[in-house]
Amino acid sequence: xxxxxxxxxxxxxxxxxxxxxxxxxxxxxxxxxxxxxxxxxxxxxxxxxxxxxxxxxxxxxxxxxxxxxxxxxxxxxxxxxxxxxxxxxxxxxxxxxxxxxxxxxxxxxxxxxxxxxxxxxxxxxxxxxxxxxxxxxxxxxxxxxxxxxxxxxxxxxxxxxxxxxxxxxxxxxxxxxxxxxxxxxxxxxxxxxxxxxxxxxxxxxxxxxxxxxxxxxxxxxxxxxxxxxxxxxxxxxxxxxxxxxxxxxxxxxxxxxxxxxxxxxxxxxxxxxxxxxxxxxxxxxxxxxxxxxxxxxxxxxxxxxxxxxxxxxxxxxxxxxxx
Amino acid sequence: xxxxxxxxxxxxxxxxxxxxxxxxxxxxxxxxxxxxxxxxxxxxxxxxxxxxxxxxxxxxxxxxxxxxxxxxxxxxxxxxxxxxxxxxxxxxxxxxxxxxxxxxxxxxxxxxxxxxxxxxxxxxxxxxxxxxxxxxxxxxxxxxxxxxxxxxxxxxxxxxxxxxxxxxxxxxxxxxxxxxxxxxxxxxxxxxxxxxxxxxxxxxxxxxxxxxxxxxxxxxxxxxxxxxxxxxxxxxxxxxxxxxxxxxxxxxxxxxxxxxxxxxxxxxxxxxxxxxxxxxxxxxxxxxxxxxxxxxxxxxxxxxxxxxxxxxxxxxxxxxxxxxxxxx
Numbered sequence: 126x127x128x129x130x131x132x133x134x135x136x137x138x139x140x141x142x143x144x145x146x147x148x149x150x151x152x153x154x155x156x157x158x159x160x161x162x163x164x165x166x167x168x169x170x171x172x173x174x175x176x177x178x179x180x181x182x183x184x185x186x187x188x189x190x191x192x193x194x195x196x197x198x199x200x201x202x203x204x205x206x207x208x209x210x211x212x213x214x215x216x217x218x219x220x221x222x223x224x225x226x227x228x229x230x231x232x233x234x235x236x237x238x239x240x241x242x243x244x245x246x247x248x249x250x251x252x253x254x255x256x257x258x259x260x261x262x263x264x265x266x267x268x269x270x271x272x273x274x275x276x277x278x279x280x281x282x283x284x285x286x287x288x289x290x291x292x293x294x295x296x297x298x299x300x301x302x303x304x305x306x307x308x309x310x311x312x313x314x315x316x317x318x319x320x321x322x323x324x325x326x327x328x329x330x331x332x333x334x335x336x337x338x339x340x341x342x343x344x345x346x347x348x349x350x351x352x353x354x355x356x357x358x359x360x361x362x363x364x365x366x367x368x369x370x371x372x373x374x375x376x377x378x379x380x381x382x383x384x385x386x387x388x389x390x391x392x393x394x395x396x397x398x399x400x401x402x403x404x405x406x407x408x409x410x411x412x413x414x415x416x417x418x419x420x421x422x423x424x425x426x427x428x429x430x431x432x433x434x435x436x437x438x439x440x441x442x443x444x445x446x447x448x
Numbered sequence: 449x450x451x452x453x454x455x456x457x458x459x460x461x462x463x464x465x466x467x468x469x470x471x472x473x474x475x476x477x478x479x480x481x482x483x484x485x486x487x488x489x490x491x492x493x494x495x496x497x498x499x500x501x502x503x504x505x506x507x508x509x510x511x512x513x514x515x516x517x518x519x520x521x522x523x524x525x526x527x528x529x530x531x532x533x534x535x536x537x538x539x540x541x542x543x544x545x546x547x548x549x550x551x552x553x554x555x556x557x558x559x560x561x562x563x564x565x566x567x568x569x570x571x572x573x574x575x576x577x578x579x580x581x582x583x584x585x586x587x588x589x590x591x592x593x594x595x596x597x598x599x600x601x602x603x604x605x606x607x608x609x610x611x612x613x614x615x616x617x618x619x620x621x622x623x624x625x626x627x628x629x630x631x632x633x634x635x636x637x638x639x640x641x642x643x644x645x646x647x648x649x650x651x652x653x654x655x656x657x658x659x660x661x662x663x664x665x666x667x668x669x670x671x672x673x674x675x676x677x678x679x680x681x682x683x684x685x686x687x688x689x690x691x692x693x694x695x696x697x698x699x700x701x702x703x704x705x706x707x708x709x710x711x712x713x714x715x716x717x718x719x720x721x722x723x724x725x726x727x728x729x730x731x732x733x734x735x736x737x738x739x740x741x742x743x744x745x746x747x748x749x750x751x752x753x754x755x756x757x758x759x760x761x762x763x764x765x766x767x768x769x770x771x772x773x774x775x776x
Binding site for chain 2 (some may be wrong): 153177180182183185187188189190191192193194195196197198199200201203218219222223227228229230231232233234235236237238267268270291292
């Protein structure tokens with residue numbers, strides 16, 4: 126029997142760090158104010174690992190990403206923390222043109238194991254830079270694996286998988302889920318990158334989503350349970366994306382709504398919609414529908430809670446697709 | 449720090465080889481047999497040879513792109529024919545023909561390149577951090593031109609290297625030009641190395657046409673960083689006597705650079721000619737030894753060209769390439 130405890134999502138990430146760093150001395154962390162534990166996932170890590178392995182850096186994102194790349198090529202396994210994922214855009218060249226493409230361009234001879242961590246997400250009224258979800262951009266550029274957990278269990282398992290992967294992985298976590306609690310085993314386990322998860326089984330419609338919105342969709346599914354049986358699929362990884370599990374689900378439900386917190390245009394939802402057109406058109410009884418953030422900056426003030434995909438919009442899209 | 453006769457001979461040989469391969473590359477590109485572009489080295493190759501000639505195999509290097517780093521790499525002991533093959537899009541290319549102009553010699557701790565100038569800076573911080581973390585005495589030879597110091601990355605890298613006291617050599621091969629602009633129009637002071645002072649990084653300026661002066665500076669810099677004294681900045685003053693990239697214009701701002709001046713520099717400041725005079729005067733070599741070194745270098749270039757020509761063009765399938773994206 127698994128020895129499970131209830132812990133928060135950030136505690137789950139921290140456990141993954143601690144266990145992996147104990148296991149492998151090549152792992153070190155660098156980032157912006159991680160020693161102080163700006164967020165609880167890095168709190169007090171210096172107690173065990175010291176300031177030589179948990180490094181605070183200047184506010185120098187290009188420096189940090191390049192540093193992680195160089196250290197990885199020289200045999201270390203860096204985990205770098207941007208604090209907010211939107212800050213990573215300072216390092217666009219390192220991120221989009223180099224980290225993900227170095228291995229391929231240089232003859233696939235040398236691995237580049239590095240984990241980039243950043244929090245993101247809409248709904249904390251902090252505006253665009255702190256809310257921006259970069260997975261649409263990272264999945265567009267070849268070579269960067271990208272994931273985002275919705276539960277503490279997935280958070281720990283995905284982080285362990287990311288750390289053990291020999292490629293650049295952008296690990297996103299949603300700021301609103303920081304203190305979300307869930308059961309997590311004490312034993313070692315991973316959640317493989319590229320594996321979606323059915324968070325609720327259903328038969329009338331599939332709703333593909335991720336992160337914070339998994340919880341919104343689950344609430345809508347519960348509300349609709351006597352009318353429409355909703356299958357809730359958590360993508361968990363954006364790249365590689367688990368198209369197989371999605372198609373299996375659509376085969377059963379014949380309908381798909383994609384609920385994505387990122388901008389609608391040219392984002393994850395658009396990409397999955399196109400893939401389903403190409404590989405699952407015959408399985409569908411209705412057009413794929415997207416519920417995303419509109420194509421304007423994530424606003425601050427009192428606005429973001431209703432421009433993001435709300436439960437009302439999700440419900441309307443499900444009803445519309447099941448008509 | 450004075451060089452031994454043996455060291456001078458080794459340096460001279462490396463420079464002769466580098467300048468001969470530069471000419472080979474010019475022949476290849478002019479004949480339309482190169483797949484990408486080329487940035488002629490001309491008379492600017494002494495700093496790179498000096499930078500590479502005293503490194504251990506496990507020392508990390510990022511070569512400067514002038515002459516595409518051929519001199520840096522052959523001086524570090526790398527068989528560069530695989531790199532030339534890469535320029536010709538061959539299966540035997542060091543990147544399997546996928547890059548046109550990138551180097552990849554992980555066994556020699558040269559991991560690659562980037563067309564985005566300045567990419568070397570943050571990565572060198574990472575190399576330096578790993579070297580310090582692993583405690584095996586490795587150093588980082590981080591080479592680039594003066595133009596690259598316009599990138600914010602260089603400031604971040606000097607900051608982080610100084611703050612963490614990393615074994616990184618900022619090796620600047622300053623030819624006074626940044627593509628089609630004169631560096632004096634882009635920087636407020638006369639010497640790029642003055643940037644180092646702001647980070648508490650010691651620096652030195654050396655005559656980049658004097659192979660042996662560059663080599664002495666390299667030895668001092670390597671000693672400095674290897675014994676844990678933190679980063680150091682070496683500025684080698686050199687010249688660009690031709691266009692930035694083969695086939696482009698040779699302008700500075702709106703004005704063409706004077707072809708007569710270029711020819712005069714090419715003639716009077718050729719580092720191999722200057723080194724030849726020194727070696728003859730110091731009786732380290734006789735003219736017939738020098739002739740032999742040059743003819744050996746030419747033979748090496750011919751052999752490398754033949755090797756590349758004999759290699760099949762790299763034309764992998766899309767499926768094969770798709771499987772090569774991730775390390776497995």
